[in-house]
Each structure stands twice: as structure tokens, then as C-alpha cells.
Amino acid sequence: MRVRYFAWLKQRTGCAEEELDLPADVLTVADLIGHLGARHPRFAEAAAGRGVVRCAIDQQHVERDALLAGAREVAFFPPVTGG
Amino acid sequence: MIRVQAGLFDVGAEIARFTAGRTDIGAVASFTGLVRDRHNGETVSAMTLEHYPGMTEAELERIESEARTRWPLDDCLVIHRYGRMLPGEPIVLVLTASAHRAAAFEACAFLMDWLKTKAPFWKLEETPEGERWVEARGSDDEAAARWES
Numbered sequence: 027m028r029v030r031y032f033a034w035l036k037q038r039t040g041c042a043e044e045e046l047d048l049p050a051d052v053l054t055v056a057d058l059i060g061h062l063g064a065r066h067p068r069f070a071e072a073a074a075g076r077g078v079v080r081c082a083i084d085q086q087h088v089e090r091d092a093l094l095a096g097a098r099e100v101a102f103f104p105p106v107t108g109g
Numbered sequence: 110m111i112r113v114q115a116g117l118f119d120v121g122a123e124i125a126r127f128t129a130g131r132t133d134i135g136a137v138a139s140f141t142g143l144v145r146d147r148h149n150g151e152t153v154s155a156m157t158l159e160h161y162p163g164m165t166e167a168e169l170e171r172i173e174s175e176a177r178t179r180w181p182l183d184d185c186l187v188i189h190r191y192g193r194m195l196p197g198e199p200i201v202l203v204l205t206a207s208a209h210r211a212a213a214f215e216a217c218a219f220l221m222d223w224l225k226t227k228a229p230f231w232k233l234e235e236t237p238e239g240e241r242w243v244e245a246r247g248s249d250d251e252a253a254a255r256w257e258s
Contacts (some may be wrong), residue, residue, distance in 0.1 A: 033159055033231035034242045085164035087227065101161060101229075105245030107199050108158065108189060108230025109142050109221060 027094070028061065031069075032103035035079065038068040048094070052059050056090040058100060069102075080105060110185065111161070111169040118258045120202060127186055127204050132185050134206040138213035140221050146196035148243070151236045155194045158200065160228035165189070176205070179219065180212040182251040187220060189228065219256050226253040 030043040039062075054063050057077070063070025073079040081088055081103045094100065114121050121140050128134055169187050186204040194200065203220045207213040230237060231242040 030159055030161075031230065061182070082161075082229070084162055085161070085167050086233070087168075101164070103161070104231065105227060106226065106229055106242045107232045107245050108160070108228050109225040 027097060027098045029058075030099060030101040032101065034101055034104060035069065038072050042049075053093060053095070054086060054090065055083070055092050055094065055100070058094060059090065059102075063066065073102075078104060104105040110187070111150075111166055111187045112186075113162075113165050113169070113189055114188065116190070118188050118199060118202060120199065122202060123188065123202060125188065127184065127206065131183070131206075131248075133208070135208045136210040137204060138217040139200070139205075140201075140203045140217050141199050142201040142221075143241070144194050144198050144200055146161045148234060151238065153196060153234045153236055155193055155195050156234040157233045157235075158191045159193045159231045159233065160189075164229050165191075168228050169224065172227060175223070176216045176220050176231075180207065180216040182207050182212060182216055182229060185216070185220070187224070189224070189230065191193045191230065222249070222252045222256060224256040225249045246254060 027046055027048060028043055031039050036042050050059055059073045065100055080101055083092055083097045105106055128137060146153055158171050164176060173185050173187060182205055184206040190200055190204040204219050205213045205216040234241055234243055
């Protein structure tokens with residue numbers, strides 16, 4: 027699965043994207059955040075704040091209880107600031 | 110219709126093209142968002158908009174299609190730029206066309222409110238203190254929430 031990071035989250039992970047093989051017990055976005063947090067402590071720190079890290083699966087906004095099954099690309103980003 | 114582009118656009122030319130050859134449209138509402146040279150009391154010399162190519166277009170299309178289900182629109186155009194831009198330059202344009210003004214005004218406001226909270230863009234400002242990412246505003250969430258049905 028490809029995981030992508032946007033805006034200042036890239037500075038927290040040190041990369042814009044990475045390819046990962048996930049352990050079988052990583053089922054939801056919340057699980058994935060926990061898994062990624064072990065690799066990137068500063069990402070974990072950001073994700074612990076309420077509403078600070080948002081997620082999309084295959085380019086659709088999702089909440090943290092969303093299931094990862096079948097996902098090709100998961101993205102993490104701060105609240106959007108366009109317009 | 111959705112356009113995501115790095116280049117500048119001309120608001121007047123876009124409105125002219127939007128209504129060219131149409132005699133059924135009675136009202137066009139437009140919103141143009143511009144880069145400001147100040148934010149939270151600090152000077153902003155330039156701004157870079159990062160986005161999520163692919164999701165940006167998909168999300169804008171979802172927002173446009175939601176507007177079309179809520180109001181009787183004859184047409185709709187959203188242009189959003191990405192990349193580096195200078196104060197005074199346009200960032201975003203929303204045009205809505207309808208037979209009457211209420212639908213055009215409301216749909217235009219709705220499109221901007223939803224775009225501001227859903228379209229995956231992030232602003233990086235250049236200030237004398239260095240670069241800083243713009244933080245989302247709670248008032249934008251409140252503005253978007255008024256359209257929840």
C-alpha cells in the first residue's frame with residue numbers, strides 16, 4: 027500500500043510517500059496511524075492532537091474507523107486551507 | 110466544470126466565456142479569492158499552494174455535483190490554482206449560472222464554503238520570519254456546517 031503525506035506532515039515523516047506492507051492486524055485508519063507512529067514519532071505526536079491529522083483512502087475523505095481493506099493509497103494531511 | 114491549474118486566469122474573460130452563446134441564463138454569481146499581502150498582522154510576500162493531484166479534481170467534482178443537486182443551475186465553473194503566487198493574484202474563481210439570482214448566489218456561497226473545508230489544498234506563506242503553513246480556521250468549519258441538511 028502506498029502512504030502519502032501532505033503539507034507540514036511531510037516534515038514530520040521526512041518523506042512525501044512510502045510503500046508499506048502492513049501487518050495483518052492493521053485493519054483501520056486508526057490502526058495504521060498507530061503503526062506509522064512507531065516509524066515516525068513526530069507523526070504520532072501530530073496524530074494525537076484532535077482533528078489535526080486528516081485521512082483519505084483512495085482520494086476520498088474518511089474517518090479513523092474506516093477500513094483499509096482493498097485500499098491502494100492512503101493519504102494523511104492537516105486540515106485543508108485552500109480557497 | 111472544474112479546472113485545477115498553475116497559471117493565472119482572467120476573471121472577466123472567464124465570465125464572458127461562461128455565458129457566451131447562452132440566452133437562457135438570467136443570473137451569474139461569481140466569487141474570486143485573491144492572495145492578500147497580510148495575514149495575522151504579518152507581511153506575506155508570496156504564497157505556495159500545495160495540493161493532492163487527483164483527489165483535488167475528484168473532490169471539486171463531488172462538490173460541484175452536490176451543488177447541482179441542491180440548486181437549479183444552468184452551469185457552474187470552479188477554477189483553483191496551485192503553485193507559487195503573489196499578493197493581488199487570483200487563487201480561486203467560482204461561477205454559478207441560473208435563471209434567477211437566489212440559486213446563483215446560494216450555490217456560489219455553498220461551493221466556496223465546501224471547497225474551503227474539503228478540497229485538498231494547503232497554503233504555505235512566505236513572510237519576513239520565514240515560511241509558515243496557514244492554519245485552518247474554525248469559522249470555515251462553521252460556514253460549511255450551515256449547509257448540512
